[in-house]
Amino acid sequence: MFKKILIANRGEIALRIIRTCKEMGISTVAVYSTADAESLHVRFADEAVCIGPPPSNLSYLKISNIIAAAEITNADAIHPGYGFLSENAKFSKICEEHEIKFIGASPDMISKMGDKATAKATMRAAGVPCVPGSEGIIKDFKECQKLAKEIGYPVMLKATAGGGGKGMRAVWKEENLEDAWDSARQEAGASFGNDGMYMEKLIEEPRHIEIQIVGDSTGKACHLSERDCSVQRRHQKLTEETPSPFMTDSLRKKMGEAAVKAAEYIKYEGAGTVEFLVDKHRNFYFMEMNTRIQVEHPITEQVIDYDLIREQIMVAAGVPISGKNYFPQLHSIECRINAEDPFNGFRPSPGKITNLHAPGGHGVRIDTHVYSGYTIPPNYDSMIAKLITTAQSREEAINKMKRALDEFVIEGIKTTIPFHRQLMDHPDYIEGNYTTKFMEDFKMKPLEKED
Numbered sequence: 001m002f003k004k005i006l007i008a009n010r011g012e013i014a015l016r017i018i019r020t021c022k023e024m025g026i027s028t029v030a031v032y033s034t035a036d037a038e039s040l041h042v043r044f045a046d047e048a049v050c051i052g053p054p055p056s057n058l059s060y061l062k063i064s065n066i067i068a069a070a071e072i073t074n075a076d077a078i079h080p081g082y083g084f085l086s087e088n089a090k091f092s093k094i095c096e097e098h099e100i101k102f103i104g105a106s107p108d109m110i111s112k113m114g115d116k117a118t119a120k121a122t123m124r125a126a127g128v129p130c131v132p133g134s135e136g137i138i139k140d141f142k143e144c145q146k147l148a149k150e151i152g153y154p155v156m157l158k159a160t161a162g163g164g165g166k167g168m169r170a171v172w173k174e175e176n177l178e179d180a181w182d183s184a185r186q187e188a189g190a191s192f193g194n195d196g197m198y199m200e201k202l203i204e205e206p207r208h209i210e211i212q213i214v215g216d217s218t219g220k221a222c223h224l225s226e227r228d229c230s231v232q233r234r235h236q237k238l239t240e241e242t243p244s245p246f247m248t249d250s251l252r253k254k255m256g257e258a259a260v261k262a263a264e265y266i267k268y269e270g271a272g273t274v275e276f277l278v279d280k281h282r283n284f285y286f287m288e289m290n291t292r293i294q295v296e297h298p299i300t301e302q303v304i305d306y307d308l309i310r311e312q313i314m315v316a317a318g319v320p321i322s323g324k325n326y327f328p329q330l331h332s333i334e335c336r337i338n339a340e341d342p343f344n345g346f347r348p349s350p351g352k353i354t355n356l357h358a359p360g361g362h363g364v365r366i367d368t369h370v371y372s373g374y375t376i377p378p379n380y381d382s383m384i385a386k387l388i389t390t391a392q393s394r395e396e397a398i399n400k401m402k403r404a405l406d407e408f409v410i411e412g413i414k415t416t417i418p419f420h421r422q423l424m425d426h427p428d429y430i431e432g433n434y435t436t437k438f439m440e441d442f443k444m445k446p447l448e449k450e451d
């Protein structure tokens, strides 16, 4: 087992990893930029190394500085968390070359699943349901036009190096195809240095339902059931829940089996997430596979009483998984509390938290790195806390979320707490009747005087 793990991340996920390491008796090294010198992950780690100034590309993304920090502290493993270098094949490779265990996917696995057209071709070969579309990258516009006719409009053009909606265009009529083709390729080329495009039949008003999987070094994989992540704004998840209100027992079984089949086919090691699009007829289609721990992992932990970070560390240390599939025994909802102003287009609201009271009580979990007096730097992602409630039923979990949100005091900055509170009162949300289109029509009610 590892003696010392360096956490190559910041914020709540760095704290989350440090907590599990402490429980496992593993020493921890935090890395931090000068903007994070007062951050909790620095305070809670056994050792801390400053790796540079605030800009991510000079600190949290600077591979040489992170490797140097691991070398001087003699860390035998690195946990990348999510974001930053967590799905960077070059970083995974350099860790391997320095004989520092990367607690994540192998360089090849990251590359394979990171190239969306390759990932899809792999899943199709594994017998996982995929959206009908092109066999790989489209050669030129002529082929694009021909394919769109064969598939039938509407179609979705997607960047193979994309993901999370970047370089993606929905095309409803042939007359708009050429402009979409040109602009998507231009955007993909500029964003990823790779303008390879593929095409799919457009699935209208899909739900985003993902399956958590864990694979081990013996080639075994299991699933830990689903998370419904359909409430998103501009491809940013706002709230997630498990079980999905749209799921049925038979659909869960089919999707879980498909995700395990995918993981075992590629001999996936570690924690991963297979994302599916689910249409209104409950057909499900492979969308993407993420080779990292995800922000929303706590709701899965809550409903099956599981520590996913611990599992990642155990698998990376070569310990085989139990192989048991897990099904939700409770209901859990996560609300992402961002330093953003929901009354002004969710624009960022960094600054000093002058007062903070976090909710508590039975079934309330808060994963956060912020505290009263903490100043949120403007350099990083705006998420400052995850509020998770867990109960026997969805209704009770929603009720508990309302109570916890009403109790959650954060002063000095704007946050998305008012958004989540209104979401919990929204009839379609309460009915579980929402798709990825939900946020397009959502409007914040103005603040009442006494609010």
Ligand code: MV4
Residues within 6 Å of the ligand: 131, 156, 163, 164, 165, 166, 168, 200, 201, 202, 203, 204, 206, 207, 208, 229, 230, 232, 235, 277, 287, 288, 436
């Ligand atoms: C789709 C789709 C409809 N049809 N593919 C968005 C980002 C990336 N995960 C893929 N996405 C989509 N792919 C086909 N063939 C609709 C989306 C989509 C979406 C998917 C999941 C969650 C939110 C979304 C918001 C807009 C579009």
